[in-house]
Amino acid sequence: MITSKNCVKSKKAHYMIFLIVLLCGVLSSLGIYFESANHIENDEKFSSMTFTRQLDDELQQYSSYASAIASLMQSTREQITPEHFAHFAQGLSAPSSVGFYFAQYVPSNKRTEYESSQKNILGSDFTIHPEGDRKEYLPIALGYPDKLSYGSDILSPLHKYLGAVKAARSSLTYTLSEPMIVSFPGWAESEFSDTFVIRLPVYLPVGLRAGKMTDSSGFHGIAGVYFRIDALLNSSGALNSRDLLYRIADVTSKSSPAWFSNSGNVSETTWNDGEYNTDYLSFAGRQWRIDTLYSANARPNISWGYVISPFIFFMVLACILAFYTRKFSLIYHSALAASTQRLEVDELTGLLSRYRVQQVLNELITDCKKEDKWLATLVLDLDHFKTINDAFGHEVGDKLLAKVAQRLTASLPNEAIIGYLGGDAFLAIVTEDDAQDMVKLKELVKEVILQISQSYFVDSRTLNIGCSIGVALAPEFGSDAITLIKNADMAVYQAKNSGRATYHFYDGEMGKKLVRNVRIESRLRHALANEEIELHFQPKVDIVTERCVGMEALLRWNDEELGAVSPAEFIPLAEQTGIILPLGEWVIEQALKHIVEWQEQGICVPPIAINCSAAQLKRVDFLPKLLDLLDRYKVDPGLLEIEVTESILIEDAEGCAELLRQISRLGIKLAIDDFGTGYSSLSYLKDLPFDYIKIDQVFIRDIIEDHNHAALTHAIIVLSHNLNLKVIAEGITNMDQLIMLQEFGCDIGQGYFFSKALGANSMGTDPMILALNQQDSL
Known part of the structure; x- marks a missing residue:
């Protein structure tokens, strides 16, 4: 019999079940809400982190356009017409909002000839303007997609950005302009400084200067890429998040930032009230400050229908479960599992979101x-x-x-x-x-x-x-x-x-290392431009006679800000950033200069070995430039040796083989540097015209203590001799190492045991060089 008391309990149980299930719905909706908010917040943080990197990547792409134009000017002997330039620019596949130009160097004595030539090419009147006699001119000669103002002299004292043009001309790399107010043809008028120009000086090799207009150092003109900041933002894809607010300033001048971009013209109050991230982007001599902020908190971006759906679902379940309690568990768990699965798994990859x-x-x-x-x-x-x-x-x-x-x-x-x-x-x-x-x-x-x-x-x-x-x-x-x-x-x-x-x-030092690398790169460019790097020379000694038979040119750099910087630190950075190309040319020329100076002083010096990087040897103009330097300084090729690493032989074996054969036919000796530390192959020892093998000092350092290193060193010496190659051992520091190498039959030694690297001015007083000169005079 059901009493009134039992009925009350039954009703209370009904309400209790309803409330419990309803509470589950509320909690599920809240849980999804917080998960969604956390997800959006993490998305925002990640987007802010990548915003700056995307801008930097696109600037690097723009700079490659300038490099391509410079390469065109350097590699083409004929005069380039506007049609040729336009066809080339179209082939770069650049965004339509990016423009290109080339400003031609014209000395004063060539002005009339140049204007006449341009008139014939353009089929219209052409003059360099503004008028006036100047020592040299830099008129706009080529442009795309617009012809700009052909003949406009950007080296004129009246040019608004003359200082930036002069700075670009004297640099060895790209320069980025400050924000400017410029309206190029076809552009809408702008009231803000939101236009930029990437400039790259074009210097011609000696072999291409004939018939070209250049100054005494080979300066031929400036390649330029111009764009507005909005075009950069659009082409970089940096604005994928619509809620991302940003403002960008040029802070190269530390006195005050020059703000040139603000998404949606957001008021200063919005920035002051919100928490925003600040990153800095350094590119081509300029530094940008980038602030990012999100327009609202996570709440408006949450899918409320998705959040409320569990609550509605559980409310319906609560009504049904008043009668079907037993079925509640199965229905609830299946729905919850499906909901959780959608939240936690990425649909595209099937991995965790x-x-x-x-x-x-x-x-x-x-x-x-x-x-x-x-x-x-x-x-x-x-x-x-x-x-x-x-x-x-x-x-x-x-x-x-x-x-x-x-x-x-x-x-x-x-x-x-x-x-x-x-x-x-x-x-x-x-x-x-x-x-x-x-x-x-x-x-x-x-x-x-x-x-x-x-x-x-x-x-x-x-x-x-x-x-x-x-x-x-x-x-x-x-x-x-x-x-x-x-x-x-x-x-x-x-x-x-x-x-x-x-x-x-x-590792914990990575952040500091990245900062130091940026500093080293900047200072290295400055040091190269101002000749603050020195060449030292370490003797190579015949192990039997202990007579100096050669010297290796080694770089030494003592910077006023960084102090002494090891080549092991700045050479890899130079290879990554492209500085190795002008640096390598400088090393070859300096070595030849010193040979001439020593000969004029009556000093007889042995052949000088120079390390050449893979990037240098891959350049098609490497051999022509080498021949030009040898002819200019009248140096016997037999006084020069070139050392290459094994990596270049792996990367481009066929092209490198032909180059090395041509170099060898000149009488220049060839050596494989750091042998045994790379992908050593017997094939290029057999087929290529090498004269020496240099055993890396890693093997020599432990040759006494490590039986394996001794065995490998001995095997390399025997193999080399069977192939008629001489062996040079690097890093000899004590007598025990020397004795063992003598027993192995090694030919030449190099290291602190014989001599440290000598400055160029020490050649006349060094005992080994004096002894060499005395022997040669007998």
Whole structure:
């Protein structure tokens, strides 16, 4: 029998179930709300981090246009017509909002001849303006897509930006203008300083100056690329987030920033009230400050229908469960699982979404701290993915990303956590118990790079793509997910700078090192322009007679700001930034100058060995320039030796082989430098005209203590002698090393045991050089 009391309890139970289920709906909606807000916040932070990098990438692309124009002017002997220039500019595939020009150097005595030539080419009147007699002129000669103001002399005292033009002319690289108010043909009028010009001086090699207008140093003109900041922002894709507010200023002058771009003309009050990020971008002698801020908090961007749907769902369930309590559990759990699955998994790749993998990373960091473990965060960034996306479309790109995700999952251990960060970036988390597993981790990273770099078959196309990986370890280099991912992202950026298809581990000094590298690059350009670098010369000694038989030219740089900078530090930076090309030419010319000076002083010096980088040897004008210098200084080619590393033989074996044969036919001796540390191959020892092999000092340093190093050194000497090659041992520091090398039959030695590197002025007083001259006079 059901009593009134039982009825009351039944009604209370009904309401209790209804309230509990309804509360579950409220909590589910709140949970989704906070997850969505956290997801949007993480997206905003990531977008702010990439905004500056995207601008920098696009500026680098614009600078490549100027470089292409300069190369055209340097490589073409005939006079370039506007039609030829327009056809060439179209081939650069630049955005339509970017313009190009070339300003031709004209000395005063050639003005009339030049104006007459231009009139014939243009088929119309042409004069250099403004009028007036000047020592030299720099009129606009070519332009695209507009002819600009042909004949306008940007070297005129009346030119508004004369100082910037002069600075660009004297530089050895790109220069970026300050913000300007300029309206080029076809452009809408602007009231703000929002236009920029990238200028690159064009210097002609000696062999191309005949018939060309140049000054005494070979200056032929200035290649320019002009654009507005809005065009740069659009072409860089930096504005993918509509809610991202930004303002950009030129802060090269420390006195006050020159603001030249503000999204939507946001008021100063908005910036003062909001929390914004500030980054700095250094490019071509200018520094920009970039502030980013989001227009609103996460709330307006949340899909409220998606957030409220669990509440409505649970409210319906609450009514039904008043009668069907038993069925409630199954319905509730299936719906909750589906909802959770949509939140946590990326639909494109099937991997964890960005905000979910960040959440998991935070949890794992906390667990590792408690359990005294460490974890590795791997940020994987695909190399040249944008090229495939642009060439075949986003649909093919999305399919390729899905295949990369599958291959990444197969390459990593089962317990690894893998997520998709967006774009072409992935995140993997690997947890380890033992610090000795670091070796295993490095092997794992190499294997991942190898597997990801294999070919893919997408829509009947075979696609090839590589990847670079940055690794950051926790808790040492990050106690939260955002910091750890940022550091890993910095490491992957370093990996890309190292040549892509490789990996890099973040360390605490990386940030400082990047700052120092930027400083070294800037100071090195200054030192080269002002001849603040010196050549020193280290003797090479016959091991049997202990007579000086040669010298190696070595760079020494003592900067007034940085102090003494080791070649091991600035040479790799010079190779990465392209400074190695003018630096290498300077070294060859300085060596020849010193040979002439010593001969004039009556000093007999042995052949001078010069290191040539792969970048130098790849230049088509390397041999012509070398011949020109030998002819200019009247130096016997037999007094010059060229040392190359094994890497150039691997990169371009066929082209390099022909160049080396031509050099050898001149009488210049050739040596393989650092033998044994690269991809050594017997084929080029047999087929190429090398005279010497230099054994790297890594082997010589431990030759006494390490039996393996001694055996390898002996084997290299025997092999070289069988191939009629002489052997030079670097880094000899003591008598024991010398005795062992003598026993092995080594020919020549070099190192502090014999002599340190000598300054050019020390040749007349050095005992080894004096002894050499005395022997030669007998």
